[in-house]
Amino acid sequence: xxxxxxxxxxxxxxxxxxxGASRVQQSLNRDRDALGLTRGAVLDNAPPMLAFTTVALGGxxxxxxxxxxxxxxxxxxxxxxxxxxxxxDWITKLEPTFASVWVFQGWNMAYNISVKFKENAxxxxxxxxxxxxxxxxxxxxxxxxxxxxxxxxxxxxxxxxQHKMGANLDDANMFYKAEWAAEMKPFFGxxxxxxxxxxxxxxxxxxxxxxxxxxxxxxxxxxxxxxxxKYGPLDWRLPEAHAIYWGAKGLDAAAKNPDKVKEDDKIKLxxxxxxxxxxxxxxxxxxxxxxxxxxxxxxxxxxxxxxxxAYEEMARxxxxxxxxxxxxxxxxxRDSIYFLYENxxxxxxxxxxxxxxxxxxxQFIVENDPTSLPKNLTLDExxxxxxxxxxxxxxQERVTSFVQxxxxxxxxxxxxxxxxxxxxxxxxxxxxxxxxxxxTAGSKGDAxxxxxxxxxxxxNVVMGLINPEGxxxxxxxxxxxxxxxxxxxxxxxxxTNAVPAISAPPKTNSTPVE
Numbered sequence: 001x002x003x004x005x006x007x008x009x010x011x012x013x014x015x016x017x018x019x020g021a022s023r024v025q026q027s028l029n030r031d032r033d034a035l036g037l038t039r040g041a042v043l044d045n046a047p048p049m050l051a052f053t054t055v056a057l058g059g060x061x062x063x064x065x066x067x068x069x070x071x072x073x074x075x076x077x078x079x080x081x082x083x084x085x086x087x088x089d090w091i092t093k094l095e096p097t098f099a100s101v102w103v104f105q106g107w108n109m110a111y112n113i114s115v116k117f118k119e120n121a122x123x124x125x126x127x128x129x130x131x132x133x134x135x136x137x138x139x140x141x142x143x144x145x146x147x148x149x150x151x152x153x154x155x156x157x158x159x160x161x162q163h164k165m166g167a168n169l170d171d172a173n174m175f176y177k178a179e180w181a182a183e184m185k186p187f188f189g190x191x192x193x194x195x196x197x198x199x200x201x202x203x204x205x206x207x208x209x210x211x212x213x214x215x216x217x218x219x220x221x222x223x224x225x226x227x228x229x230k231y232g233p234l235d236w237r238l239p240e241a242h243a244i245y246w247g248a249k250g251l252d253a254a255a256k257n258p259d260k261v262k263e264d265d266k267i268k269l270x271x272x273x274x275x276x277x278x279x280x281x282x283x284x285x286x287x288x289x290x291x292x293x294x295x296x297x298x299x300x301x302x303x304x305x306x307x308x309x310a311y312e313e314m315a316r317x318x319x320x321x322x323x324x325x326x327x328x329x330x331x332x333x334r335d336s337i338y339f340l341y342e343n344x345x346x347x348x349x350x351x352x353x354x355x356x357x358x359x360x361x362x363q364f365i366v367e368n369d370p371t372s373l374p375k376n377l378t379l380d381e382x383x384x385x386x387x388x389x390x391x392x393x394x395x396q397e398r399v400t401s402f403v404q405x406x407x408x409x410x411x412x413x414x415x416x417x418x419x420x421x422x423x424x425x426x427x428x429x430x431x432x433x434x435x436x437x438x439x440t441a442g443s444k445g446d447a448x449x450x451x452x453x454x455x456x457x458x459x460n461v462v463m464g465l466i467n468p469e470g471x472x473x474x475x476x477x478x479x480x481x482x483x484x485x486x487x488x489x490x491x492x493x494x495x496t497n498a499v500p501a502i503s504a505p506p507k508t509n510s511t512p513v514e
Contacts, residue, residue, distance in 0.1 A: 404457055
């Protein structure tokens with residue numbers, strides 16, 4: 001065979017082999033797509049550099065990304081965070097359709113790198129918050145762009161909001177909450193519930209807000225409404241609402257791709273949702289103090305039914321863990337009853353106390369007291385017993401602190417014209433004081449020192465609140481004096497032994513305790 005014929009034959013064979021390889025490659029692409037291993041099609045709407053990288057490097061992308069991953073880990077160990085973050089960006093560009101890459105890099109930024117940064121000033125965690133934001137944005141803006149049906153990404157996003165921002169395990173958690181609330185307030189209003197104008201904008205400002213919430217934060221106002229109607233009412237300035245949102249989005253993506261999702265993945269998403277609802281119940285409402293311009297997080301008592309429904313649904317769908325879920329449900333009900341009682345929601349507290357007795361009739365409801373079956377206790381007895389456990393029944397100092405704390409809460413509620421809350425704090429302080437006084441009557445020894453009289457504790461608390469040095473702001477002091485019938489503040493120094501008499505405030509609908 002001469003050289004010319006040989007070349008023609010080889011070229012012909014090469015063409016046949018290339019054609020065969022292309023057909024096999026198409027089949028492999030279809031199989032990989034069906035199995036969810038990777039994406040055979042070209043990335044949609046990818047930046048030119050990313051599109052070029054994914055095509056030009058081919059199979060070498062994996063080798064290069066492995067090297068960069070090891071290098072990024074070395075840089076992080078050397079506290080070279082910005083260089084490590086740059087490599088993380090390159091890694092996600094090399095492997096954009098592997099959701100686990102985005103999950104790991106986002107988690108690494110929010111958890112590992114962020115905690116390397118301490119306070120910039122007392123209570124100021126700006127640098128740490130920057131890295132938490134970076135982790136969330138990496139998964140939300142990049143990861144979901146190229147992996148829109150990845151339940152792993154939805155679950156990790158929900159976890160970041162629930163655990164990193166919502167829980168109190170990071171000492172910067174209150175800073176995160178404050179920063180996130182400030183970002184969300186322009187879109188959801190003073191109470192975090194105004195999403196209707198995002199769905200149907202009424203003016204140019206609404207249209208701008210709708211655009212920003214959709215394009216920057218990747219939130220769908222219509223889906224927010226669906227989530228709020230099912231799990232709310234939620235305060236969308238707080239992280240728990242967003243944890244529930246991303247968990248629900250994950251379940252929605254799973255429903256659209258049932259063949260690519262394991263049942264265990266859906267259970268994990270549902271678990272984040274019901275845990276977040278419980279967190280939102282415990283501290284899902286912002287209470288602002290108009291005098292100090294500070295805010296605190298208080299229970300969202302409207303969510304009691306939603307919390308219970310979530311546990312019921314989870315128990316039905318996760319039979320393997322039903323016993324653990326029902327134990328958590330029982331604990332949630334006990335907390336709900338106490339919070340409702342403490343906030344003077346007596347009808348609701350009685351309703352759920354009765355429900356608890358029907359649902360778990362043979363399980364004691366006061367810790368370490370096997371006789372405390374629901375049928376053996378009244379609601380009042382249960383609430384006082386819980387308070388007594390929280391403060392330690394034998395500790396005179398802790399009981400005194402508890403009673404004074406409730407009295408202080410009562411007078412602050414009185415200033416804010418929340419008479420019902422005032423009365424219930426007074427009631428609870430009175431009952432705890434009475435129970436401790438009764439239990440220590442005739443006792444000897446330092447461990448059972450009697451409490452000071454309740455009237456004296458009230459006077460001590462009021463004196464602290466109306467003290468111009470270290471007490472409430474002047475306008476709040478004036479209101480409290482008026483409410484309690486005390487004379488106006490005197491600029492002259494008071495007599496050292498002077499203790500004001502405290503008259504009763506206006507009557508409320510609450511029934512006082514004798």
